[in-house]
Amino acid sequence: MAGFDWIVPVILTMITAATPLVFAGIGELITEKSGVLNLGVEGMMLVGAVTGFITATVTGNYFLAVLAAAFAGSVMAFLFGVLTLSLMANQVATGLALTLFGVGLSALMGQEFVGMPVDPLDKLYISGLTDIPYIGPIIFGQDGLVYLSFAVVAAVSWFLYKTKAGLILRAVGDSHDAAHSIGYSVIGIRYLAVMFGGAMSGIGGAYLSLAYTPMWAENMTAGRGWIALALIVFATWKPGLVLIGAYMFGGITILQLHAQAAGLDVPSQVLSMLPYVATVLVLVLISKDQSRIRKHAPACIGKIFHPAA
Amino acid sequence: MLLKIEKRSESSRVMVYMTPIIALVLTVLCSTVLFTLLGVSPVEALNTFFIQPLDSRYDLSELFVKATPLMLIAIGLSVGFKANVWNIGAEGQLTMGAIVGSSLFIYFHDIDSVFLLPAMILLGAIGGAAWAAIPAFLKTRFNANEILTSLMLVYVAILFLSVLVHGPWRDPDGFNFPESRTFSDSADMPILVAGTRMHFGTLLALLAVLGTWIMMAKTLVGFQIKVIGSAPTAGGYAGFSQKKIIWFTLLFGGALAGVAGLSEVAGPIDQIIPTISPGYGFTAIIVAFLGRLHPVGIFFASLLMALTYLGGETAQISLGLPVAVTGVFQGMVLFFLLASDVLVNYRFRLNIGRKAVS
Structure with a gap:
């Protein structure tokens, strides 16, 4: 079996490459399901990455760091919400603005932290289980965020298709006028969905700066936010397929490391x-x-909602 | 709600011109807060950002050097944006234009001919247009979203440039630095004003602005773009082909971005290096919107955004502010612009009092 030793490190790096995409993708999925297209994923991820990194280096508390990254991402998303939901600005243009702003803001915030080392996120170790050859390190040797990413996908799946709130969210995304006339707050629900998307993008970014390459560098997301957006189209707006797609892209990303x-x-x-x-x-x-x-895209995606009444 | 947003029966002409100014005022206000947070006196910072870079004749010429690529790209993008074609990959088209255009010099660097530079400019336009043709083809043939495809191609183009400068295009006498040989005189953009870096590209940019203005106002293509953009169904009934417009706007924007790239490497940079643009392709998106997608507006907006690049450099040297401030600044301008644009089609109404009556 010695010939297959390479397979474990390959799968391990694939998981780390895929996890940021899982977070960013699943967050944006909820945003888009509510009928909003936020092209600012890249910007939110960057701000999350830098916030997480700064919090981790200053406090040394990784739990706090991830929380701060999620908060920073959702603040960015809230800005997007104010513009597109309350002030009815064009979603495409505002998303671009959010990314451009995020690139600049994260560079500014992180300029004193460039090149600083930080310990990577702790990985799980259960004596006995993690030591199982091959599957042990893969299933029982990940960091907390990897497990969280799977939990979030499962939770989002359950939420969207098994709960009433999920049904309302989808209704808002498919026909905001109908949802509004029944009495649901279209704008309020969309704010929540957009901010959830921002929080997830923030965590995805933090995964990059705390686990994937434990450091901060300007523009370190390198287009992953945009890939996450493409992932949702690939997944035809289904949570499970977002997960699979993210792992496929993770596999392609790490090809370069292993091919060399x-x-x-x-x-x-x-x-x-x-x-x-x-x-x-x-x-x-x-x-x-x-x-x-x-058939699968939310019918109202990208459309501006202005209650006639 | 106390404050109500009400749709205007007609969009406000005044507000179309006012919102860029409102956005700038808000950006300046917000950046005073930012500067204070960074521990710099806002008055001094604003002075360094906006006044000092305009101090001398040379500084003014630098403003045009920086504005040239922005103007070229933004005017090209504006045509697409008008038709709701979202080409956001201009940075890649700029890179490919620079590569294809300068390939002529790299492979035939002994040529000493007046036709070398014009041929390079033409090839630059072709390179940029060819790179933009990919999203155009994928959009019209497979309906693939041009936002994502054009952006992905930015990364591919920049990596391709890196392959070239680290490999076949490296200067044989360059001590292994990732740089090409420097351009010969006949491959260089002629300087317009002696003693400055202002080059022929600026003239090209002004021509592009003027030409686009005429095209949009006087030609059938311009009319079709406006109709397809504002009322696609009406455009369809009039027999205008949406696909044709997608092709046209992407190729047009790509070609101008390509010229911008070539004029950078044959102008101020004078060789091929791994990074040929500080993000002009993205800043140009802001320029296009700030200029209201109108040629005259774009002219002024590109000067203004060029000023933020210069101001950022000055502020870095004299105040020790990070260059990233420029990016934040540019992002804020676009944010505030989009936010205040609500005033064009809507108005705010206070709801106090009236509620009591009804």
Whole structure:
């Protein structure tokens, strides 16, 4: 079995590469299910990453760091909400603005922390279980956020399809006028959904700066926020598929690390292109079938709601 | 609610022109808070940001150097935005324009001809347009979202540039630095004003602004873009092809971004290096919106955004402020602009008193 020793490290790095995408993707899924398209995921992730990193270095408390990252992400999302929900600004333009603002803000906040080392998140260790060959480190040797990411996907799935609140959220996303006339607060529900999305993006960003590469660097998300947006289209707005898609992209992202270790003679930059090229290919394959997109996409996505009354 | 937002029966012309000014005032107000937080006197900071960079003739010329790529890209993007085609990958198109355009010099660097630079500019436009053609094709053929595809291609283009400068395009006499050879005189953008860095690209940018203005106001294509953008169904009944407009606007924006990229590497940079743009392709999005997608507006907005780059540099040197302040600044402008845009189509009404009557 010695020939398969490489498989465990590969799966372990795949998990760390996928986890930020799971968080950002599942958060944005809820946002989009409520009928709002927030293109600011990248910006929220960056602000989350830097906030988490600063909190971790200053306090040394990782629980607090993740909490702060979630809070920072949701504050950013709240700003987006004020503009698009209360002031009825164009969602596409505002999302772009949120990303541009987040890039600048995170660089400003983190400038004194660039290159500072921080201990990576603690990993679970259960004597006996974690020592099981192969599956032990994979199933019982992860950090808390990995387990949390699975829990969140399960919870979101349950929430959307098994609870009344989830049904209301989907109703708001599919027909805001109908939901409004029954008496639901469309704007209020959307605020909550948008802020949940921001919190999850913030945690996804913090995973990058606290676990994936435990450090802060400007623009360290490198387009993952945008990949997360593509992931939702790929997943046709289904939580389970977001998880699977994130792991696929995680696998592609880590190809570059392992292909180089394996001695593949290709410039490293070419391998770094893979996740972006893959995103484009996936979008093409999925979008080709418009009827499938139309069937699953929230009907009101991106539309501005202004109660006539 | 105490404050009610009410739809205007007609959108306000006054507000269309007022909101950029409101946005700027709010940005300045907010940044005084930011500067205070950073421990710098706001008055001094604003002076360094907005007044000092305009001190001398040379400084003014630098303003145009920075505004040139912004103007070129923003005017190109504005045409797409008008038609609701969201090309946000201009940074990649700029990079590809720079690569394709300068390939002529890299491979034939001995050529000494007056036709070298014009050919490079043309190739730059082709390179940028070709890169934008990918999202156009994927959008029209497979309906793939152009926002995501154009943005993904930014990363691919920048990585491709990195492959080139770290490999085949590296200067053979360059001590292994990731830089190409410096451009020869016949590949350089001519300088417009002696003693400055203001180059021929600025003229191209002004031409592009003027040309686009005429195109949008006087030609059928311009009319079709406006109709498709504001009333796609009406455009459909009039027989205007949405696909044609998607192709046209993406190629147009890509070509101008490509020219911007080429004019940067053949102008102020003078060689191919790993980073050829401090994010002009993204800042140009802000410029386009701040300029109300109108050529005249874009002209002024690009000067203003250029000023934030210069101001950021000055503030870094004289006040020790991080360069990132520029990014925050630019982001804030766009935020406040989008926020105050509500005033164009809606008005605020106070609800006090009237409630008591009814």
